Amino acid sequence: MRLLLLTSGTRGDVEPFAALAHRATAAGHEVRLGVPENPGVDLAGLDAVGLDVDFHRLVAEHGISPWTAVRYFRREVGPGMRRMLAAAVRETLAFRPDAVVHHAKVLTAPAAARALGVPHVLVEAVPVLTPTGEFPAPGVVHRDLGPLNRSTYAVGRGATRMFRRDLLRACASLPGGNTGAVAAALAPPTATLVAASPQLLARPADWPASVHLTGAWHDSSPGAALEPAVEDFARSGPFLLAIFGSMAAGDPLARGRAVVGAARAHGLRTLLLTGWGGLALSEDCAGPDVLVRAGAPLDLLAPHAAAAVHHGGAGTVHAVARAGVPAVVVPFLADQPFWGRQVHARGLGPAPLSRRRLTTTALTAAVGEALGCRRRAQEVGERIRQEDGLAAALAVLEDLPAHP
Template identity: 70%
Template sequence: MRLMLLTAGSRGDVEPFAALARCAAAQRHEVRLAAPENPGADLAGLDAVSLEVDFQRLVGTQGASPWTAVRRYRTEVGPGMRRMLSAAVRETLAFRPDVVVHHPKVLTAPAVADALGVPHVVVETVPVLTPTREFPAPGVVTRDLGPFNRWTYAATRSAARMFRRDIEEACAQLPGSTPAAAPSAPTASLVPISPQLLPRPADWPASTHLTGAWHDDAGAPELDPAVLRFLRGGAYLVATFGSMAAGDPSSRGRAVVESARAHGLRTLLLTGWGGLALPDELRGDDVHVARSVSLDAVLPGAALAVHHGGAGTVHAVARAGVPHVVVPFLADQPFWGRQMHRLGLAATPVPRKHLTTARLTAAVVEALSCASTAEWVGREIREEHGLHEALSVLASC
């Protein structure tokens, strides 16, 4: 089977696809992965091509605010999306796969699959495409609307209309140059989420598959010796806000370090794309600052993790059996913060704009009380085989 994998976004959007590519290649499938530039994920050993957009640069330019993204659409966001949509068509045509597997942001994937006469399968790294009555579309509304929850999923289908001209321009490369007015529906939807963190809704159709998380079992990479020495020095927490960079990173760093010290914990502060910074006056032997490390390598020994609530980070923390303090910024992060709290794995979420030392110190107390539940859930998640389940679905397409 020849698989074309197309993904877009930050590290949390790329790592599951990279894990699927490695697992598929190990089973002797021919796999090509098209991903953004500078993704922050390890693509070594993969047949990988560029989608000609750097999401880290876009975030650095526009910040996390969607309103800023709208203002910068003509100069940054629009051109980046056009390059990505066009590259996705070009690379897929060149590979001529048997199946196209794509992130929802890659809006040209259905059309190019139709042009090649092959099925396409969408990957819901966040469950925003398949309507359900059980919860509203993550990132659309922040409260349960009961029987009206299904209506909220209409908003997630508007992206194709917003980028209609860009899609048409990219699809001019297709044989015949005129794509169908409406591409075919996906053959299946893969949801790489653990059922321990999101039980399957009863009203999802059979074509939507909750596979379990896609995790590369090759093992965590070797850590820098300085990080290893720090981890061996006593109890610690891990703080990361990934690709989130809005607001005051020094203020957030202060809240994290001071709340950790209040509980006798040391801090591994991961600055990511600029969301955390350590004020000079708080430097000490009990704080280690790094831009990025493998979460799989540092989380298993942590007392807890303070993070933004991205789906990838949520799964990494839960898989390690570690309790959470979620500080959501935007999109699906409030959903995951509420869900982890509801499951007894996390403290009550602390919104980014309300993060203070006092609130975070209290949240750490609440999170530490979740340790036994987090440990049990972590064991269950580590027994899942999400990648094999996904490949089984793809083989039947």
């Protein structure tokens, strides 16, 4: 089976697709993976092509926020999306796949698949496009609206309308031209793969049968290893792990000070992963009980932690939960408040803590609550480790009809 996987965004959007590409290739399928430039993910051994947009550079220079997207839309975000949409069409026509599996940002994927007469499969790491009455669209509304929950999912379809002109321009090169391209982009996919663990997200009863909650797409790299100094620190006693990924808004020094203070209040050491600048260590907080690194493989590091403090990104939530470690979620934007609520609802940590209220006092109390959730976290982690989301996703793809 020839599978074209298309993703776009930052590292968290690329890693699951790379894991699926590795698994599908190992199963004997011919796989091509389309990714943004400079994805920050090891793609060795994969047939990977670039999609002419560098989200890493955009985030590194301007940060991640809705206001960033608006401010730099005309100069960078819009042109980047335009190039990516056209590149996705180009690579689909070049590869001639039997099925197109795509991230929601790749708006031209459904039209390209339709033009070739093959199925297209939508991937949701966060369930933002499949309506349900059980909770509002993550990232759109942060509280239950009851009977209005389903209506919040209309917001997710707005991207198709926002980029309508670019979508039509990119699809003009398709066989038959761009007629019906917008309708195809809005039409239901042949199947939807929600790459999340049922331990963190119960499958809504009103999802259609074509939507599959597969479990997270996790594939440990056999060559991954912790830096010796990090491994020595991790094995030398309990510590608080803190990571905020690409979330750099606000004062990273103040956050670092709060994390170190909360850890010391509970007799813990601190390991700060600074990522793209979300955390920093001030000189007055330095000491032998604190280690700072830009990053480290979470799957290898997290199991050694007593608890974690993080931003609530889908990938980080799953990595920490898989490790059996309780967490304090400090959400910044988008789907992060949703995952923070899921962590709390499942007894894996306290209620999400606002980043604007991230003081040493508040975090000390939250870490105390998290430490009390350790047994529950270990139980859930064991169940997550038994899941094989990649196998479940591949089974759906192998069972797709030859024509949509």
